[in-house]
Amino acid sequence: xxxxxxxxxVDYVEFAAEDFGPIKAFYAQVFGWDFTDYGPDYVAFDDGRxxxxxxxxxxxxxxxxxxxxxxxxxxxxxxxxxxxAEITQDIFSFPGGRRFQFKDPAGNELxxxxxxx
Numbered sequence: 001x002x003x004x005x006x007x008x009x010v011d012y013v014e015f016a017a018e019d020f021g022p023i024k025a026f027y028a029q030v031f032g033w034d035f036t037d038y039g040p041d042y043v044a045f046d047d048g049r050x051x052x053x054x055x056x057x058x059x060x061x062x063x064x065x066x067x068x069x070x071x072x073x074x075x076x077x078x079x080x081x082x083x084x085a086e087i088t089q090d091i092f093s094f095p096g097g098r099r100f101q102f103k104d105p106a107g108n109e110l111x112x113x114x115x116x117x
Contacts, residue, residue, distance in 0.1 A: 012067035012113070013050065016057040017043075023054055038095060065101070066110050073098055073114040080112070093117070 017023040020043050027033040027045065036044045041056040070076040073091060080102050081087055088109060089101040099113035 009068065010066055011051075011069035012111075013052040014065035014067065014111075015052070015054050016059040016063075017054040018056070018058055020054060020056075063109070066108075067099070068110060068112045070112055070114055071116060073100070073112065073116065076112050 020037075024033075024035050024043065028035070031047060033045045033047050036046075038044060038053075042053055044051065044053040077087065077091060077100050080100075085102040085104055087100060087102050089111075091098055091100045097113050097115045098117065099111050101109060101111045103109050
């Protein structure tokens with residue numbers, strides 16, 4: 001029986017941006033997004049339906065990070081690893097929870113987070 005810990009599915013999307021000022025101005029003006037700054041390296045957004053954020057960095061070929069949610073982070077990490085995915089960033093804490101990142105068999109990088117500290 002397959003482990004199905006994802007209670008919410010796609011929960012968050014992260015993009016990269018080198019300069020938050022212009023990116024915040026663009027999405028606020030065009031789409032009406034609201035922003036919350038979390039220090040110099042991260043800004044979160046809320047578009048009214050889906051939350052996401054911009055991490056300080058250079059976008060690579062338009063990549064973004066899809067973030068999945070689980071209540072069972074360690075079990076999910078084990079299931080992801082046992083299914084053959086590469087763990088690219090092991091479990092770490094951040095304001096509001098913990099997460100890890102992995103590459104799926106096609107090479108797409110995703111993250112899984114939990115609000116369980």
